[in-house]
Amino acid sequence: xxxxxxxxxxxxxxxxxxxxxxxxxxxxxxxxxxxxxxxxxxxxxxxxxxxxxxxxxxxxxxxxxxxxxxxxxxxxxxxxxxxxxxxxxxxxxxxxxxxxxxxxxxxxxxxxxxxxxxxxxxxxxxxxxxxxxxxxxxxxxxxxxxxxxxxxxxxxxxxxxxxxxxxxxxxxxxxxxxxxxxxxxxxxxxxxxxxxxxxxxxxxxxxxxxxxxxxxxxxxxxxxxxxxxxxxxxxxxxxxxxxxxxxxxxxxxxxxxxxxxxxxxxxxxxxxxxxxxxxxxxxxxxxxxxxxxxxxxxxxxxxxxxxxxxxxxxxxxxxxxxxxxxxxxxxxxxxxxxxxxxxxxxxxxxxxxxxxxxxxxxxxxxxx
Amino acid sequence: xxxxxxxxxxxxxxxxxxxxxxxxxxxxxxxxxxxxxxxxxxxxxxxxxxxxxxxxxxxxxxxxxxxxxxxxxxxxxxxxxxxxxxxxxxxxxxxxxxxxxxxxxxxxxxxxxxxxxxxxxxxxxxxxxxxxxxxxxxxxxxxxxxxxxxxxxxxxxxxxxxxxxxxxxxxxxxxxxxxxxxxxxxxxxxxxxxxxxxxxxxxxxxxxxxxxxxxxxxxxxxxxxxxxxxxxxxxxxxxxxxxxxxxxxxxxxxxxxxxxxxxxxxxxxxxxxxxxxxxxxxxxxxxxxxxxxxxxxxxxxxxxxxxxxxxxxxxxxxxxxxxxxxxxxxxxxxxxxxxxxxxxxxxxxxxxxxxxxxxxxxxxxxxxxxxxxxxxxxxxxxxxxxxxxxxxxxxxxxxxxxxxxxxxxxxxxxxxxxxxxxxxxxxxx
Numbered sequence: 112x113x114x115x116x117x118x119x120x121x122x123x124x125x126x127x128x129x130x131x132x133x134x135x136x137x138x139x140x141x142x143x144x145x146x147x148x149x150x151x152x153x154x155x156x157x158x159x160x161x162x163x164x165x166x167x168x169x170x171x172x173x174x175x176x177x178x179x180x181x182x183x184x185x186x187x188x189x190x191x192x193x194x195x196x197x198x199x200x201x202x203x204x205x206x207x208x209x210x211x212x213x214x215x216x217x218x219x220x221x222x223x224x225x226x227x228x229x230x231x232x233x234x235x236x237x238x239x240x241x242x243x244x245x246x247x248x249x250x251x252x253x254x255x256x257x258x259x260x261x262x263x264x265x266x267x268x269x270x271x272x273x274x275x276x277x278x279x280x281x282x283x284x285x286x287x288x289x290x291x292x293x294x295x296x297x298x299x300x301x302x303x304x305x306x307x308x309x310x311x312x313x314x315x316x317x318x319x320x321x322x323x324x325x326x327x328x329x330x331x332x333x334x335x336x337x338x339x340x341x342x343x344x345x346x347x348x349x350x351x352x353x354x355x356x357x358x359x360x361x362x363x364x365x366x367x368x369x370x371x372x373x374x375x376x377x378x379x380x381x382x383x384x385x386x387x388x389x390x391x392x393x394x395x396x397x398x399x400x401x402x403x404x405x406x407x408x409x410x411x412x413x414x415x416x417x418x419x420x421x422x423x424x425x426x427x428x429x430x431x432x433x434x435x436x437x438x439x440x441x442x443x444x445x446x447x448x449x450x451x452x453x454x455x456x457x458x459x460x461x462x463x464x465x466x467x468x469x470x471x472x473x474x475x476x477x478x479x
Numbered sequence: 480x481x482x483x484x485x486x487x488x489x490x491x492x493x494x495x496x497x498x499x500x501x502x503x504x505x506x507x508x509x510x511x512x513x514x515x516x517x518x519x520x521x522x523x524x525x526x527x528x529x530x531x532x533x534x535x536x537x538x539x540x541x542x543x544x545x546x547x548x549x550x551x552x553x554x555x556x557x558x559x560x561x562x563x564x565x566x567x568x569x570x571x572x573x574x575x576x577x578x579x580x581x582x583x584x585x586x587x588x589x590x591x592x593x594x595x596x597x598x599x600x601x602x603x604x605x606x607x608x609x610x611x612x613x614x615x616x617x618x619x620x621x622x623x624x625x626x627x628x629x630x631x632x633x634x635x636x637x638x639x640x641x642x643x644x645x646x647x648x649x650x651x652x653x654x655x656x657x658x659x660x661x662x663x664x665x666x667x668x669x670x671x672x673x674x675x676x677x678x679x680x681x682x683x684x685x686x687x688x689x690x691x692x693x694x695x696x697x698x699x700x701x702x703x704x705x706x707x708x709x710x711x712x713x714x715x716x717x718x719x720x721x722x723x724x725x726x727x728x729x730x731x732x733x734x735x736x737x738x739x740x741x742x743x744x745x746x747x748x749x750x751x752x753x754x755x756x757x758x759x760x761x762x763x764x765x766x767x768x769x770x771x772x773x774x775x776x777x778x779x780x781x782x783x784x785x786x787x788x789x790x791x792x793x794x795x796x797x798x799x800x801x802x803x804x805x806x807x808x809x810x811x812x813x814x815x816x817x818x819x820x821x822x823x824x825x826x827x828x829x830x831x832x833x834x835x836x837x838x839x840x841x842x843x844x845x846x847x848x849x850x851x852x853x854x855x856x857x858x859x860x861x862x863x864x865x866x867x868x869x870x871x872x873x874x875x876x877x878x879x880x881x882x883x884x885x886x887x888x889x890x891x892x893x894x895x896x897x898x899x900x901x902x903x904x905x906x907x908x
Contacts, residue, residue: 147602151595209641209685273708274679282680282709283616284590287623297627377620379590422599425585429547 129404130317137310141303150374153306155414156313157370162394162410163316163403164363169392170400171324172356173336174253178261179391181268182236182361184383186368188272188279189232191378192222194288194296205287210277218278225292232369233362239264240361241354248350248357253339265385272380284379291373302374309370313407316363320403323359332356364391397439399448408447537580538573538834540565540824541600543611543621548588549710549735554613556765557635557817558583559804561610564821567799574825575832582606590620597621601630607834608633610820613813615639615681622647631836633820636813637760637782639685640893641904646836648843649863650816650823650855652783653893658686660868661758661781662693662730664883669756670727672702676717676741677732679706686732686760689895689904696900702726707733712740718748721755731759738762739770742778752777758870763811764878772877782812783866784852785879793851809877810851819850819864823857854888863891 137156141149161183168174195204196219203215221227243264247257272279279285294301323329334342335349342349372378381387390413398409416435420428443450542561544554565579573579582604584596593612600606601624608631612618615638625632625646632644637652665673673694677683687704694701702724705717714737721729733741738759745757758779764786767775786797786809796818800810823846828834831842844859856865865888871879895901 145603147598150598154595206681209639209681209688211684211688270708276679276681276684283619286590286594286620297623375591375594376623377591377594379616379620381589382591418595421585421587421596425546425583428585 130314133317134310134314137314138307140310141306146299146302149306150302151418153302153309154371154374155411156306156309157367157374158391158394158414159367159407159410160309160313160316160370161364161367161391162398162406163313163320164360164367165391166395166400166403166406167320167323167332167363168356168360169395170402170406171329171336172332172353174353174357175258175392176261176357176360177258177385177388177392178264179360179364180383180385180388181264182240182364183368183371183387183391184268184272184378184380185236185239186232186365187372187378187382188285188368189222189228189235189365190369190372191285191288192219193225193228194291194372195285196223197291198287198289204280204285206280206283206285207277210281212277216278229369233365236361236365236368237358240358244350244354244357248353251350261388262385265383265388269380269384272383280379282380284377284381286377286379288376296373296376305370305373309374312366312370316366317403317407323356324403328352328355393436395446397436397443397446399446399451402446402448405446405448412447537578538575538828539580539582539604539606540821541597541604541606541609541611542581542583543586543593543596543600543609544613545588545617546583546585550586550588550613550617552769553735553765553813554586556808556811556814557613560800560810560814560818561821563800563803564818568821568825574828575834579825586611586617590614590616593617594620594624597624597630597632598628601625601628607631607828608824608836608839610635610817610824612636618647619681629836631824631839633817633824635817635820637816639682640689640895641685643861643863643893645840645862647862648820648823648857649861649891649893650820651813652866652868653861653863653891654686654689655892655895655898656783656866656868656889657760657781658689659693659895659898660885660889661760661870662690662699663697664870665728665730665756665758666694666697666699671698672700672724672726672728674702674721674724674726674729675704675732676721676729677706678709678711678734678737680709680734682734683732687730689901690730692900692904693898696898707737709734709737711737714741714744715748717741718744718750722748722750727756729755729757731757732761733759734761738766742770742774746774752779763813764809765811765814767873767877768809772873772875775873775877776875778873779870779882780873780879781868781870782879783869784812784815784850785869785871785881786810787871787878787880788852788869790849790851790853792849792853796851812852815851819848819852819855822850823848823855823864827857856888858891861891861893863893864888865890 140152144152161179165176165179168176203212221231243260247260252260273282288296290296291301331342331347331352335352339349394409394413395406397413398407399405417432420431424431542558544558545551546555546558562581565581568574569578582600584600586593586596597609600609610633612621612632612634613636618634618638621632622644626644630646632647633650634647635650637657638649640654675687675690677687683706691701703720703726705720707717738761756779758781760781762775762780763782796815797810801808823843824839826848827839827843827846830846831838843857845856847854847856853867858865867888868885869881870883872882874880895904
């Protein structure tokens with residue numbers, strides 16, 4: 112089943128070079144993009160953070176979550192609540208006023224400070240994941256049953272947020288912010304700074320994910336993916352590892368949600384629904400699961416395609432997206448990263464045949 | 480598990496052909512979006528003459544409605560009316576001697592997408608103005624973008640008021656041009672006990688807050704208040720509650736599909752318009768087509784325009800709309816308001832002699848136009864329209880018969896400042 116997963120062995124130099132190249136590209140991007148495109152790119156980078164987190168869970172541990180939109184949304188709401196309180200300047204946020212509230216609910220209080228909001232934007236998704244993980248993994252609920260439970264989590268969360276309009280802004284979501292830490296969100300400098308923050312967080316996420324994957328912890332994760340019972344018989348407790356990676360993955364989604372709100376300026380329940388949750392899985396699937404770069408590239412390329420298609424063909428862009436999904440799933444079962452690796456291998460094979468390089472001088476390929 | 484030989488073979492073939500094609504499709508599609516991945520996009524300099532929208536021989540205007548998703552059914556008709564107005568204006572020589580070039584974007588019934596596309600239209604396409612939106616949520620998502628980039632949005636749908644952005648023109652009704660006069664008329668003509676039923680989002684919530692204050696001030700009585708989630712389709716419980724509460728009137732602020740379910744189930748419960756007055760503010764000709772005229776016959780609605788509104792301008796408008804999009808299509812209030820918006824903007828640009836936002840806003844003040852609904856005028860202070868209020872009754876043919884009209888255009892008052900009972904409503908805004 113999983114033998115086609117791409118092994119992530121790579122020469123150290125090659126890897127460092129790739130990281131350097133990626134960092135250079137991200138750093139240079141503002142030089143040759145318009146403000147609007149940079150803003151879009153920043154949003155996609157935020158999505159890429161969530162995709163890498165999801166890949167750790169699905170690609171490396173084999174746990175499919177169709178509920179990551181919830182974690183993304185919880186992070187987003189945490190940031191949005193802070194920004195809304197800032198924008199309301201001591202008064203009640205507008206939607207509370209028209210929904211009949213007269214004073215700020217207690218659970219909004221911690222979001223008055225930026226630090227508190229950021230902390231909760233990570234802690235709340237982590238806590239929800241820990242709660243769900245505790246009751247599922249310990250009871251050995253896995254595979255499709257776990258996936259169904261994550262879908263239930265989505266429905267519960269969306270219904271709750273939509274229904275409690277007075278406290279959450281309902282279907283409208285939360286929008287209309289002014290500034291962050293005293294800087295106007297509309298100012299080009301703030302946007303540029305936020306872009307760099309996002310790019311930096313993405314790179315940090317990569318490094319972290321890479322460390323996790325290479326560590327003993329990461330080896331156990333892959334072992335769980337390939338044979339959970341064997342891992343158990345070897346004396347490990349898989350549920351702890353599963354909970355750990357689920358919490359990590361949810362936290363990364365929460366961080367991505369916070370950054371998303373800063374770039375887009377709105378969070379609504381539609382961003383944490385079933386469709387966005389499945390879309391996140393598609394980024395990973397099409398990019399190539401089990402490869403960190405594949406997940407990130409999938410998020411960037413698919414969202415780029417979505418924007419480009421919908422701008423060029425506003426009436427029929429959904430058909431293009433559908434066709435893209437079908438073609439990639441049917442013909443690229445290992446995603447774009449898989450295609451790249453195959454192409455690389457093939458190219459090497461051809462070159463090697465020509466030069467007849469001795470076996471022992473062959474170098475590995477880089478997939479991360 | 481099904482790793483059969485044929486599958487592997489097929490996959491192999493795909494690699495050479497379709498896979499590469501699909502990848503090329505993605506990469507090609509992203510070329511303009513993914514500058515980090517390679518090619519530099521043509522860097523636009525937004526510094527000089529921002530938001531002029533004039534490019535050589537044409538003026539770009541944005542159209543931003545949901546063309547996919549749940550709201551598409553309503554918003555596509557508005558888009559059609561706006562495109563028709565643009566075609567008509569172009570046929571007469573355009574604006575300032577230049578043709579209008581519509582740039583259409585899909586908001587996809589998703590509020591963050593509306594914000595993204597609004598930003599794209601203003602900063603990439605540099606459109607002179609945007610016509611768009613339907614739900615209040617989409618407007619609220621776009622509002623910060625228009626204010627940040629100093630764009631101009633024409634919003635064509637009746638809404639809950641309590642808003643007046645300097646970058647938005649509201650061509651639909653605010654509450655004192657639809658809900659408030661409708662409640663007064665109902666209290667005078669149909670009874671005092673009112674039951675409030677709405678979808679659970681900002682418009683019904685705000686509308687009912689206003690109605691409750693008005694009922695208290697004008698001697699009405701609240702028989703009950705219920706909200707259902709958007710898309711809710713089971714109204715048997717609520718119909719039982721209505722039966723138990725015995726109201727004279729149900730004031731209906733349900734939106735979308737819920738109306739179909741509510742009115743069908745009301746009819747199945749044996750309650751007709753003769754037994755119970757209902758007045759809806761989100762049921763127009765388009766919705767009647769979906770629900771069925773037989774189900775809705777005799778029920779009331781409040782709007783500023785009906786397809787049957789008797790003006791010479793409306794006759795031309797309806798004929799042109801049907802000729803362009805099919806005889807089975809109907810016109811309705813938001814469709815007409817979208818059409819008005821294009822003409823009002825064009826008139827303001829002609830008057831200003833430029834598409835500059837500040838100049839257009841200045842020229843638009845107190846601008847009058849003979850719309851299909853009758854004379855409308857832009858109120859300079861609030862950027863809303865003076866509009867005639869009309870209450871209509873659904874007929875067997877799916878059209879409205881006007882049963883009451885304000886007779887003349889009513890001055891917009893989004894914050895209800897002229898109503899003493901409404902003084903506490905807008906404290907937060």
